[in-house]
Amino acid sequence: MSQFWSPIVHSLTPYVPGEQPRINNLVKLNTNENPYGPSETVLAAIRDAANDSLRLYPDPHASELKGTIADHHSVKATSVFVGNGSDEVLAHVFMALLKQDGPLLFPDVTYSFYPTYCKLFGIQYQTVPVNERFEVELEDYTEAGGAFIFPNPNAPTGHLTSLDAIRAQLVRHPDRLLVVDEAYIDFGGESAVPLTRDHANLLVVQTMSKSRSLAGLRVGYAIGHPDLIDALERVKNSFNSYPLDRVAMVAAVASFKDEEWFRTTCERVVKSRERVSAALQQRGFTVLPSHANFLFVTHPVHDAAELALALRERAVLIRHFRQPRIEQFMRISIGTDAECDKLLGALDEILGT
């Protein structure tokens, strides 16, 4: 019975996130979380925030956090928007900025939440095929019309688009908005944030869930021209005044004060990625070049879905997408050294190597 539903509800195809199973001793390499937890500075800030002030609403403008992010990226606070994880930031971006006369363009192989947002907000879109090496080629975005969005590095491929290519696209289409979703940028990419100073048609989205180890706290942000931020604020303030709670905000601020931890853990992830990439290639896998905290791999003989199942039976969780062009690929998040070794050991068992 659904007589009370708004009409839109019937047509939605909700996003399905990677599993968060409650099984101990699982090697969880399925949702691109950071294998290293937040620093002691962050944990201490959270413990400090456990006090009487939780009875009060948070700052609806998140001024301190915005100021911290602005300082970190050398932009003005009026160029910063914050939200409940980059997924909420993206939801507001889709509603506030991506419903245009022409269709929104994004890669055919990309973050699978994009078409979901489009359905929710009634946004027309068209996908542009990544090339045969699974690379985003911005020159291919020739369709007349609306805005562009793509993740850089792209998910689930790990492919990095250069700043030169992004700059060229901004210049080619000064009247069309380009959103760069940089969830994984800190694992070896170069952020497009500095380009926001010269290009009013660029919005960059980042998250604290990956490189800053705070997936459990839900903090994401966007950086761009204040007019773009204004649109996001209008939608946010028509939706929920206080999306970020007091604890999440102090933890996020503290995270930016511990750059050493941030740098060191990112470097460890990158080092492990290179080791696992080499080890997988030794085992016959094709591994796409990755600038993210995951690898996208395929095996010439073994079926990806079967491999994923066999790994699961050995308590190793990775992500497999039943989707055209990539159904023979597995996305493997980079874990600790011990987790990576368990993955490789399980594969040896399965492949009989």
Add this chain to the structure above:
Amino acid sequence: MSQFWSPIVHSLTPYVPGEQPRINNLVKLNTNENPYGPSETVLAAIRDAANDSLRLYPDPHASELKGTIADHHSVKATSVFVGNGSDEVLAHVFMALLKQDGPLLFPDVTYSFYPTYCKLFGIQYQTVPVNERFEVELEDYTEAGGAFIFPNPNAPTGHLTSLDAIRAQLVRHPDRLLVVDEAYIDFGGESAVPLTRDHANLLVVQTMSKSRSLAGLRVGYAIGHPDLIDALERVKNSFNSYPLDRVAMVAAVASFKDEEWFRTTCERVVKSRERVSAALQQRGFTVLPSHANFLFVTHPVHDAAELALALRERAVLIRHFRQPRIEQFMRISIGTDAECDKLLGALDEILGT
């Protein structure tokens, strides 16, 4: 410059929450927060949650929290939806359930976020005047058409609608959805949650921000027939997989385990409300009967806006709405005994009593 905005953005009228000033020693009676903070049980749970697991995403289904809420209200977990504060829950309710063929009906004097949601989601609405005693009379909701929503107790009036009146409305209009927004129900009202078992056209929304002292953590929920919850989940999962962070969820669960604290603090607020109500009446104010943690008051001689300003000059913050019918009223949240005394002392100074 707004050439990149989606068309909807131009027409929005964002909600303006009560101020959250960063001034010490302010008597803050403007946003209906609980004067008593969360219990030690809750604070200990937050401190415990400050650990390595914050690197992991939260449970997107919030199963433990839903189970706890379901147990507390003696409903099934499939009847519970949770969100980032009841404002986010309401946003999803408006989008998923209140966009119907006929106009949505709500009181002319009520929570001022409702028309904002309507603009955001393109929902037609019509307001129904509260009566001359500022009471919601559900029999007046005769306009053919869509769904109904009202807060019970109503904000900012504090007026409580009886369960009998709600039941009668549900029976009168079995084909129309009634949403009861119970943000303030624990300060002397009777919840309509038990009616959800027999009435598939009833959805009840509650928050942990008021009676449970957790405004700083952003947890709200809705209870109703699983088909209604299904619609909310579909929209939520098309918007943001993880709106509730790990810390907020463990704190919320812990709160339900400390019923003694909850009961005691609610009782203290109610007792203070009655004392302040009597004291204000002694000072010549008309005080509407309140079942919430605030009073809605007017003075026969003194202008409400001027009183609000004079109180502010004395570091006492209350809320004044520049709005037809209620511009001569002030909404005063109930504080600690000391805060209430400061309010009364400041009024004595201003009124010269």
